[in-house]
Amino acid sequence: MASHIDPQAGQAVKAADRAHVFHSWSAQGLIDPLAVAGAEGSYFWDYDGNRYLDFSSQLVNTNIGHQHPKVVAAVQEQAGKLCTIAPGFAVDVRSEAARLVARRTPGDLDKIFFTNGGAEAVENAVRMARVHTGRPKVLSAYRSYHGATAAAINLTGDPRRWASDTASAGVVHFFGPFPYRSNFHATSEAEEGQRALEHLEQLIAFEGPQSIAAIILETIVGTAGVLVPPPGYLAGVREICDRYGIVFILDEVMAGFGRTGRWFALDHFDVTPDLLTFAKGVNSGYVPLGGVAISAEIAATFEERPYPGGLTYSGHPLACASAVATMNLMEEEGIVEHAAEIGSTVIGPALREMAQRHPSVGEVRGMGVFWALDLVKDPETREPLVPYNASGAANAPMAEFAAACKQGGLWPFVNMNRTHVVPPCTITAEEAKEGLAILDEALSVADAHVG
Numbered sequence: 001m002a003s004h005i006d007p008q009a010g011q012a013v014k015a016a017d018r019a020h021v022f023h024s025w026s027a028q029g030l031i032d033p034l035a036v037a038g039a040e041g042s043y044f045w046d047y048d049g050n051r052y053l054d055f056s057s058q059l060v061n062t063n064i065g066h067q068h069p070k071v072v073a074a075v076q077e078q079a080g081k082l083c084t085i086a087p088g089f090a091v092d093v094r095s096e097a098a099r100l101v102a103r104r105t106p107g108d109l110d111k112i113f114f115t116n117g118g119a120e121a122v123e124n125a126v127r128m129a130r131v132h133t134g135r136p137k138v139l140s141a142y143r144s145y146h147g148a149t150a151a152a153i154n155l156t157g158d159p160r161r162w163a164s165d166t167a168s169a170g171v172v173h174f175f176g177p178f179p180y181r182s183n184f185h186a187t188s189e190a191e192e193g194q195r196a197l198e199h200l201e202q203l204i205a206f207e208g209p210q211s212i213a214a215i216i217l218e219t220i221v222g223t224a225g226v227l228v229p230p231p232g233y234l235a236g237v238r239e240i241c242d243r244y245g246i247v248f249i250l251d252e253v254m255a256g257f258g259r260t261g262r263w264f265a266l267d268h269f270d271v272t273p274d275l276l277t278f279a280k281g282v283n284s285g286y287v288p289l290g291g292v293a294i295s296a297e298i299a300a301t302f303e304e305r306p307y308p309g310g311l312t313y314s315g316h317p318l319a320c321a322s323a324v325a326t327m328n329l330m331e332e333e334g335i336v337e338h339a340a341e342i343g344s345t346v347i348g349p350a351l352r353e354m355a356q357r358h359p360s361v362g363e364v365r366g367m368g369v370f371w372a373l374d375l376v377k378d379p380e381t382r383e384p385l386v387p388y389n390a391s392g393a394a395n396a397p398m399a400e401f402a403a404a405c406k407q408g409g410l411w412p413f414v415n416m417n418r419t420h421v422v423p424p425c426t427i428t429a430e431e432a433k434e435g436l437a438i439l440d441e442a443l444s445v446a447d448a449h450v451g
Helices: 007-020 070-082 092-104 120-132 150-155 160-165 187-207 233-244 296-301 317-332 336-359 391-409 429-447
Strands: 036-040 041-046 051-054 111-115 137-143 171-174 212-218 247-251 274-276 290-294 362-366 372-380 413-416 418-421
Touching: 051 429, 070 317, 092 111, 092 317, 092 336, 111 120, 120 137, 120 212, 120 247, 120 274, 120 290, 120 296, 137 150, 137 187, 150 160, 150 171, 150 187, 171 187, 187 212, 212 233, 212 391, 233 247, 317 336, 336 362, 336 372, 336 429, 372 391, 391 413, 391 418, 391 429, 418 429
Parallel strands: 137 171, 137 212, 212 247, 247 274
Antiparallel strands: 036 041, 041 051, 111 290, 274 290, 362 372, 372 418, 413 418
């Protein structure tokens, strides 16, 4: 890292960024992006010599950490062999990537359609469902994120949808289970799950089941709070879909490939969807890649009928090479098992212990290396530390908390009134404890706003 200490170079990088780069989800004149000089494992650093423990995994996607040498080498080797080829050709590395994904998916989800990322995976899964059923509507949950492309942003159930919501995409939103802030006045997790299913089925009746192509859910809700569904909820949705001929889509873009301590989050719930979307952890974002795993029944729809969709870079060789290397090393190095172990023995216990000492921590949720702290202004009423979709002065408590984390050398993942603990699946126990100690100290800043 010392070789990267070059403040002048950092200033030049930032100046070029501000002159030419247009950033996602940002008011361009109000941001001050950090100039990153390098990264390795669980850390990244700037040109001033400041090193940050990455408790965000960037956008919850660097599951194997930064710059894993085996994946870097695989991309380099593939670049020397075949950089690119159109998706209509059969290529060894693309076929192998598809085989390895299909090996891990449940049931007969054995055909893989590759995309460039998670949003395009969702777009194509919805298209497949609509063509397969001949129905127009798709149901998705509030407190969800499915991507920023046209259909995906309409499916999204958080405020990022509002500016792009045309109200013409055939999307209907519903409330999923959330025991801590129940929309169903539930008094137990089991009651919450049952009432959420009753709500969903009533909505289907009012919308007309014959008009509904699909229901899409994040297996474990990610950005909106790491909401683990109550036991039996996903199985209940599966049964409803079967009863009405509705395609069940599970979005595993964030939760898949080791994040929860299993290859897919659905492995915790013994449920098989008709379509499964993935991205992020499949190759830790080293090269853009996503995809849809497709059931035999839906794949058969397009056996004699052309599928009306495609992408120039579908199954790009460099992306597939990085995915093959990632999936192989995850198995060889026991990374999925490690994520489960570090979550159950280090992260989970530490977060629950913090919750006992910090009045700002209303609830701890998660598993593996996929956790969230729900921060509150009042532990009794569970009033969030900042209002829903707060900005500016209203968001000051969370902004101060995030600044305290960064000052301590921890890069947090903060969304609304929550901080997520989502380090790489490869994080060591020592690194996790280092980050948790910084988080513990920063929570004192949040505590100051309680009451």
